[in-house]
Amino acid sequence: MSRRLFNFNGGVKPPYNKEASLGEAIADFFAVAPMPAEFVIPLHQSVGGPPHPLVKAGETVKKGQLIGGPDGNVSSAVHASTSGRVKAVEMRLMPHTSGLSALCVVIEPDGKDEWIDHAPVPWRSMSPGEVRDALRDAGVVGLGGAVFPSHLKVNPGKQGHLDTLVINGAECEPFITCDDMQMRQRPDGIIKGAAILRDLTQAKQVLIGIEDNKPEAVAIMRAAVDRLQAERIEIVAVPTRYPAGGAKQLIRVLTGIEVAHGKRSTDYGVQCFNTGTAHAIHDALELGRPMISRILTVAGNVDRPRNFEVRFGTPMNDVVALCGARPDSDRYIMGGPMMGYRMPAETVPVVKATNCILVGSKAMFPPPPPEMPCIRCGECAKACPSDLAPFELFWFSRAKIFGKAQEYHLFDCIECGCCAYVCPANIPLVDYYRFAKSEIWARENEKSAADTARERYEFRLAREERDKLEKAARLAAKAAETKAKLAEQQADSAAKKDLIAAAAARVADAENKTNAS
Amino acid sequence: MISALLVMALGAVILGAALGYAAVRFRVEGDPLVEKIDGILPQTQCGQCGFPGCRPYAEAIARGEADINQCPPGGEEGIKKLADLLGREAKPLSGEHGIEKAKSVAVIVENLCIGCTLCIQACPVDAIVGAAKQMHTVIATQCTGCELCLEPCPVDCIVMEPIAESVESWKWQYPVFEIARRSA
Numbered sequence: 266m267s268r269r270l271f272n273f274n275g276g277v278k279p280p281y282n283k284e285a286s287l288g289e290a291i292a293d294f295f296a297v298a299p300m301p302a303e304f305v306i307p308l309h310q311s312v313g314g315p316p317h318p319l320v321k322a323g324e325t326v327k328k329g330q331l332i333g334g335p336d337g338n339v340s341s342a343v344h345a346s347t348s349g350r351v352k353a354v355e356m357r358l359m360p361h362t363s364g365l366s367a368l369c370v371v372i373e374p375d376g377k378d379e380w381i382d383h384a385p386v387p388w389r390s391m392s393p394g395e396v397r398d399a400l401r402d403a404g405v406v407g408l409g410g411a412v413f414p415s416h417l418k419v420n421p422g423k424q425g426h427l428d429t430l431v432i433n434g435a436e437c438e439p440f441i442t443c444d445d446m447q448m449r450q451r452p453d454g455i456i457k458g459a460a461i462l463r464d465l466t467q468a469k470q471v472l473i474g475i476e477d478n479k480p481e482a483v484a485i486m487r488a489a490v491d492r493l494q495a496e497r498i499e500i501v502a503v504p505t506r507y508p509a510g511g512a513k514q515l516i517r518v519l520t521g522i523e524v525a526h527g528k529r530s531t532d533y534g535v536q537c538f539n540t541g542t543a544h545a546i547h548d549a550l551e552l553g554r555p556m557i558s559r560i561l562t563v564a565g566n567v568d569r570p571r572n573f574e575v576r577f578g579t580p581m582n583d584v585v586a587l588c589g590a591r592p593d594s595d596r597y598i599m600g601g602p603m604m605g606y607r608m609p610a611e612t613v614p615v616v617k618a619t620n621c622i623l624v625g626s627k628a629m630f631p632p633p634p635p636e637m638p639c640i641r642c643g644e645c646a647k648a649c650p651s652d653l654a655p656f657e658l659f660w661f662s663r664a665k666i667f668g669k670a671q672e673y674h675l676f677d678c679i680e681c682g683c684c685a686y687v688c689p690a691n692i693p694l695v696d697y698y699r700f701a702k703s704e705i706w707a708r709e710n711e712k713s714a715a716d717t718a719r720e721r722y723e724f725r726l727a728r729e730e731r732d733k734l735e736k737a738a739r740l741a742a743k744a745a746e747t748k749a750k751l752a753e754q755q756a757d758s759a760a761k762k763d764l765i766a767a768a769a770a771r772v773a774d775a776e777n778k779t780n781a782s
Numbered sequence: 783m784i785s786a787l788l789v790m791a792l793g794a795v796i797l798g799a800a801l802g803y804a805a806v807r808f809r810v811e812g813d814p815l816v817e818k819i820d821g822i823l824p825q826t827q828c829g830q831c832g833f834p835g836c837r838p839y840a841e842a843i844a845r846g847e848a849d850i851n852q853c854p855p856g857g858e859e860g861i862k863k864l865a866d867l868l869g870r871e872a873k874p875l876s877g878e879h880g881i882e883k884a885k886s887v888a889v890i891v892e893n894l895c896i897g898c899t900l901c902i903q904a905c906p907v908d909a910i911v912g913a914a915k916q917m918h919t920v921i922a923t924q925c926t927g928c929e930l931c932l933e934p935c936p937v938d939c940i941v942m943e944p945i946a947e948s949v950e951s952w953k954w955q956y957p958v959f960e961i962a963r964r965s966a
Contacts, residue, residue, distance in 0.1 A: 309949070309950075315950075359949050361949050361952075363947075363949055363952035365947060365948060365949050365952055366949075367948065367949050636957075693957050696954070696957040697957055699954040700953070700954040700955065700956050700957060702954075703952070703953040703954045704953060707951070707953055710951075711824075714825075714926075715823075715824055715825040716825070717924065718825040718826070718827065718907050718924075718926045719820070719825045719836070719837075721907040721908055721909070721924065722825065722827045722835060722836075722906050722907050724908070725906060725907065725908050726835075
């Protein structure tokens with residue numbers, strides 16, 4: 266069984282540091298830790314519109330109860346992580362680098378952890394649209410880190426079926442082992458989820474790509490495919506190279522298809538889901554369980570790195586407490602060392618995007634050496650897995666020439682950090698790209714707001730003009746009417762005068778006649 | 783000699799005809815400069831520039847009757863863009879037209895509103911809904927922050943609230959790194 270694999274350009278081989286957290290099985294946080302005092306569940310946990318709160322302070326909720334309703338189609342629902350009482354619906358610090366707050370539902374657990382009534386979804390007898398709605402209402406989003414609502418991706422595309430469904434178990438980011446452990450311990454759910462996705466997207470083949478530094482996971486997943494007799498599903502070991510777990514990179518490696526700028530993988534008949542997402546889709550449809558927890562890795566500057574299944578809303582420091590953070594720890598990073606974000610506080614909640622809590626210290630992440638001038642050596646271009654010219658993007662982002670940066674396809678950058686990793690001048694390239702991207706987004710938002718304002722202003726002017734014309738027309742019509750009436754009256758009175766004159770004449774005639782006779 | 787003249791004359795006629803055709807066929811409707819200037823202006827429609835809206839101001843700039851530094855909501859960046867477009871020197875915002883403020887939206891204090899509809903008539907972008915003797919409210923996403931509704935309100939129940947930064951609107955900062963001091 267040998268499949269021809271392809272290669273993506275660039276990439277790096279950072280130290281993986283994965284072994285430490287692979288020693289112990291996934292622990293259910295509820296089984297090994299005391300109940301947190303409160304669950305802070307942010308309503309906005311996925312790409313798309315923020316869900317609106319469906320509960321009020323004081324209400325009791327059950328585990329799995331809908332607490333945030335999706336806002337339109339590009340949005341995803343949010344559920345209560347455990348049973349208890351809603352303490353508040355208020356602004357709380359988000360697990361986001363900005364250190365800003367957003368609307369969260371705060372639940373005080375009652376300790377019973379009681380499920381709401383739930384039943385499997387009869388997805389085989391439902392229309393594709395109904396299945397998508399079910400996934401949206403179950404809050405299923407991509408667990409690889411991008412948290413894109415999965416229901417929008419469960420789509421066979423224009424041609425009515427997919428050629429290849431890629432299930433992404435590459436997990437290329439250092440330190441993170443949550444997908445690896447899930448594949449080792451819960452392969453059946455992933456394979457069954459992949460089979461559901463295969464049927465929903467009518468995919469001709471399903472390729473589960475796993476980096477070859479996880480031989481145990483590959484063997485266990487292969488055994489599971491054989492045991493479950495899953496059709497058209499193949500486990501493929503792919504060469505270990507960061508970022509092989511990027512969707513476009515993995516698609517390239519497995520199928521040889523290079524997704525062009527401005528295109529989507531579905532245009533080529535390919536779609537990609539994370540292994541954890543496949544498992545969550547299985548849970549949502551076959552068991553009727555909404556997404557209320559995920560597996561995450563705690564690693565870095567801790568004594569006992571491990572994977573946990575954690576409910577959303579659990580404070581990060583409660584989870585880290587189980588692993589023994591070393592005294593010099595001074596920061597939490599959500600995600601890995603390459604693409605992760607620094608957290609504003611240790612108490613921020615675990616959310617759907619939290620695949621890893623990387624505990625860091627000054628010794629582990631020394632302050633970056635001073636940035637030196639770019640000498641255009643081109644190392645970054647060699648390392649870029651998206652085939653961009655990072656040094657050009659850097660120039661234009663630094664000089665704030667955003668139009669040019671976009672011309673060089675800034676938005677095709679996946680922020681993998683390979684360019685900054687190899688840069689001999691220690692330039693924090695990704696920071697510049699993130700800055701440029703958020704500036705461009707802000708400008709585009711401003712521009713569209715200005716366009717709307719212009720449109721509404723012009724409409725108002727046109728409406729006022731129209732009103733004026735209509736009023737003038739109405740007045741003119743009325744004036745004409747009055748004039749006609751007046752004329753009629755005048756005509757009437759003239760006729761009357763004539764009659765009177767005639768009568769007077771007759772009277773005069775008669776008088777004359779009588780006088781004469 | 784004559785043939786040379788004829789060839790040149792013929793060339794002139796052909797080129798002239800081509801230019802004449804192009805002038806009719808690809809005629810530009812309206813003044814493209816006004817469109818470009820209008821595209822830079824923030825469309826607040828606040829009238830602080832002294833013209834009754836962004837487009838009249840754009841037209842005045844295009845005619846050379848107004849300076850480029852009269853738009854406070856556009857701010858310094860807007861002036862810079864206008865200067866780039868028109869090939870002029872950028873200059874600071876003229877003080878008599880106002881100062882650059884943080885972007886804000888109008889909010890009607892609802893228990894004070896008497897339902898007089900004066901603000902509805904003043905709003906240049908129809909961003910206030912309500913009816914006579916009914917409470918009015920501002921559609922925050924459509925409000926440009928022009929402040930034109932403040933003046934007509936007889937009970938002063940409209941306040942301007944700066945737009946708070948949210949997780950969605952937050953921007954990554956320009957990377958600033960300390961320059962390592964050279965040890966002597």
